[in-house]
Amino acid sequence: NAGVTQTPKFRVLKTGQSMTLLCAQDMNHEYMYWYRQDPGMGLRLIHYSVGEGTTAKGEVPDGYNVSRLKKQNFLLGLESAAPSQTSVYFCASSYFGLVSDSNQPQHFGDGTRLSIL
Amino acid sequence: GQNIDQPTEMTATEGAIVQINCTYQTSGFNGLFWYQQHAGEAPTFLSYNVLDGLEEKGRFSSFLSRSKGYSYLLLKELQMKDSASYLCAVRDRYIPTFGRGTSLIVHP
Numbered sequence: 001n002a003g004v005t006q007t008p009k010f011r012v013l014k015t016g017q018s019m020t021l022l023c024a025q026d027m028n029h030e031y032m033y034w035y036r037q038d039p040g041m042g043l044r045l046i047h048y049s050v051g052e053g054t055t056a057k058g059e060v061p062d063g064y065n066v067s068r069l070k071k072q073n074f075l076l077g078l079e080s081a082a083p084s085q086t087s088v089y090f091c092a093s094s095y096f097g098l099v100s101d102s103n104q105p106q107h108f109g110d111g112t113r114l115s116i117l
Numbered sequence: 118g119q120n121i122d123q124p125t126e127m128t129a130t131e132g133a134i135v136q137i138n139c140t141y142q143t144s145g146f147n148g149l150f151w152y153q154q155h156a157g158e159a160p161t162f163l164s165y166n167v168l169d170g171l172e173e174k175g176r177f178s179s180f181l182s183r184s185k186g187y188s189y190l191l192l193k194e195l196q197m198k199d200s201a202s203y204l205c206a207v208r209d210r211y212i213p214t215f216g217r218g219t220s221l222i223v224h225p
Contacts (some may be wrong), residue, residue, distance in 0.1 A: 031211070040125075042204065042217035043160070050211065059214075090159060096211060105150055105162035106206075106213065 002026050006091050006109035013081045013116045021076040021112050023091030031094045032074040033058075033106065034066060036087040043090065049074055081116045088113050119143045121216035123205050128222045129195055137190045137219045139205030150213060151179050151190045152204040160204055164190070195223050 004025045013019060023032065030051050035043040045058030049068040063085060065077045074093075078085060092106040120142040129135040139149070148167040152160035164172055166181035166188060178191040192199055200223045206213040 033212075035215075040217065043206075043215040045212070045214070048212060058212075103148070103165045103167070105152075105165065106160075108159035108161070110159050 004091055004093055004107050004109040006089075006112050008112060009110065010113045011115070013078075013114065015081060015083060015116060017081050017116075018077070018079050019081065020078075021089055021091075021114075023074045023076070023093075023109060024072055025074075025093040025107070026072065027093060027095070027107065028071070029093035029095045029107075030071070031096055032068065033092045033094075034064070034074065034076045035090045035092065036060065036085075037090060037111075038087050046076065046089075083116050086114060086116045119207055119209060119214040121205055121207055121214060123203075123216040123219045125217070126220045126222070128224060131195055131197060131223055131225050133195050134191065134193050135195060135221065137192075137203050137205075137221065139188045139190070139216055141186050141188075141205070141207045141216075143186075143207055143209055143214075145209040146183060146207065147210050148208045148213075149179075149181055149188050150206040150208070151177075151188075152206065154202045154204060154218070156201070163203075192221075197223050197225070199223050 033048040034046040047066040052071040089112045091109040094106045095104045122140045151163040154160040164179040176193045202218040204218045205216040
């Protein structure tokens with residue numbers, strides 16, 4: 001059982017380049033999330049999705065776009081990378097349906113370490 | 118919006134007990150989660166509280182008081198491997214918001 005898989009694990013970009021981070025989950029979860037984690041800042045929500053074909057902005061969405069064309073995949077795009085986007089990016093997924101499932105936690109991928117020069 | 122507060126860093130001795138506090142102010146409340154994150158790794162789930170009181174899971178316990186907007190994570194019989202960051206996350210309706218995390222250092 002793979003859980004949540006993020007690709008790539010590491011990447012170095014130059015300012016202005018674009019790239020897409022891929023997140024895939026095999027747990028049939030409805031909810032998926034993209035976070036960034038910077039020293040001293042904790043996990044900050046970039047975008048999230050509550051189901052296939054839907055996305056919504058989180059706390060720090062500027063400079064990022066997302067797509068959820070298939071339930072199992074959630075893509076995070078950087079159209080024009082900036083040094084301020086150097087960070088560790090975590091994808092997570094969770095199941096949230098019935099009230100009895102409300103204790104279901106988020107499952108995280110191993111992270112993508114992104115450096116922008 | 119949500120405001121979640123945790124101490125930045127704590128230190129403790131192997132074998133001791135440590136309590137990590139989390140206070141929050143939210144427009145709605147639908148559960149509080151604690152996660153553990155070792156350096157360079159992904160967060161992993163520790164505990165969940167939605168009703169007032171104590172939840173115990175082996176060496177780890179978590180307490181919640183909704184009226185006070187307060188939770189704590191209690192770690193007993195500390196081991197060196199417990200050195201990690203501990204993240205408090207509060208869910209308003211569907212989406213959890215994380216605090217900045219508490220870095221716990223366990224000394225021999």
